[in-house]
Every structure is written in C-alpha cells, then in structure tokens.
Amino acid sequence: MKMEVLITKEKLEEIVTDLGRRITEDYRDKELVLVGVLKGGFIFLADLARKIDMDVKIDFISVSSYGNSTESSGVVRIIKDIESDVSGKHVLIVEDLIDTGLTLQYLKDLFNTKGCASVKLAAIMDKPDRRKVDLKVDYVGIEIPDEFVVGYGLDYAEKYRNLPEVYIIRET
Ligand code: 5GP
Ligand code: MG
Numbered sequence: 001m002k003m004e005v006l007i008t009k010e011k012l013e014e015i016v017t018d019l020g021r022r023i024t025e026d027y028r029d030k031e032l033v034l035v036g037v038l039k040g041g042f043i044f045l046a047d048l049a050r051k052i053d054m055d056v057k058i059d060f061i062s063v064s065s066y067g068n069s070t071e072s073s074g075v076v077r078i079i080k081d082i083e084s085d086v087s088g089k090h091v092l093i094v095e096d097l098i099d100t101g102l103t104l105q106y107l108k109d110l111f112n113t114k115g116c117a118s119v120k121l122a123a124i125m126d127k128p129d130r131r132k133v134d135l136k137v138d139y140v141g142i143e144i145p146d147e148f149v150v151g152y153g154l155d156y157a158e159k160y161r162n163l164p165e166v167y168i169i170r171e172t
C-alpha cells in the first residue's frame with residue numbers, strides 16, 4: 001500500500017473552523033440537532049461540534065450500503081437509528097464524504113418523513129465527479145479528486161480511521 005497526504009491537519013482545522021462559523025450564523029436561535037453518520041462521520045462531527053458556538057444536540061445514525069464495499073448501491077440499511085425525537089427540530093446530517101450521493105439522498109428523504117423543521121447536509125469532503133444523483137450539499141468542506149481516501153474517520157477495511165490527516169491510498 002502506498003499512502004500520500006491529501007489534506008493536512010492544519011487544512012482540516014481551517015475547513016472545520018470555517019464550517020462551524022457558517023453553521024453558527026445560519027442556525028443562531030434555532031434548535032439544531034447534529035446527526036453524525038457512523039462510522040466515518042465521527043471525527044468530523046466531534047471537531048465540528050466544538051466549532052459551533054451555540055447549544056446543539058447530538059445524535060448518531062449508523063448505516064450500511066448494500067452491494068460491494070467500494071461503491072454504494074443506494075439501498076441503505078439502518079444499523080442504528082437516532083435516539084431522539086427530531087420532529088420540529090432543525091437537523092443537520094454530518095457525513096464524512098459524499099461520493100455518488102446515494103447515501104445522503106436516502107438519509108435526506110428519511111429525515112424528511114420525520115417532521116423536521118428543516119433537513120440540511122454537511123460533508124467535509126466531496127467527490128463531485130462521482131455524483132449519480134443531483135443532490136445539494138449545504139455545507140461542503142473541500143472538493144477532492146476521484147481517488148480512494150482514508151483517515152479523519154475514513155477507513156480501508158476498518159483501518160486508518162484514527163489518522164489525523166487524509167491520505168490517498170493506492171495498491172502497490
Ligand atoms: P455515496 O455518496 O456513494 O452514497 O457514499 C459515500 C460513502 O461511501 C462515504 O460516506 C464513505 O463512507 C464511503 N466512501 C466513498 N468514497 C470513499 C473513499 O474514498 N474512502 C473511504 N474510506 N470511503 C469512501
Ligand atoms: Mg460515510
């Protein structure tokens with residue numbers, strides 16, 4: 001395996017600080033629930049929550065996509081649902097990376113059936129070249145090329161989630 005740094009710690013911190021500031025401005029005086037998408041979204045959510053300067057509630061949903069492991073099929077299975085009642089609340093879904101967009105499309109539709117005041121999406125990384133559905137992500141950290149990445153929550157066979165930087169990983 002060959003690994004090459006794509007996004008440094010410093011850059012990640014800068015991106016998350018900026019997103020946190022925008023979210024704070026946009027949601028001031030609203031009841032906001034951050035819903036982290038497990039497992040990949042856990043680091044981004046933890047960092048983002050600390051850059052949001054207002055009261056927020058935090059919940060998690062764990063999903064798994066049917067089909068092969070490198071590409072999502074759009075058929076999403078809920079492994080663990082949220083625990084709170086989000087009706088009437090403003091929900092921000094916090095995801096590590098948007099690729100085809102199928103996972104976030106599914107989650108957005110799901111939360112739209114729960115009577116939320118609003119449902120918006122945040123992803124720290126975006127691979128726009130890979131999109132299969134026309135989906136608006138309200139808060140995007142950074143666009144990245146169509147390469148497989150790990151670190152900052154993202155895994156390869158459950159490894160590398162704890163790396164503080166984002167790496168491109170290639171078979172050698
Ligand atoms: P999609 O947008 O295609 O439904 O799926 C996005 C999810 O697939 C991401 O949240 C992430 O979990 C996984 N994924 C997509 N691209 C990559 C990648 O380059 N590296 C890793 N580790 N996971 C990825
Ligand atoms: Mg994910």
Ligand code: MG
Pocket residue numbers: 155
């Ligand atoms: Mg994965």
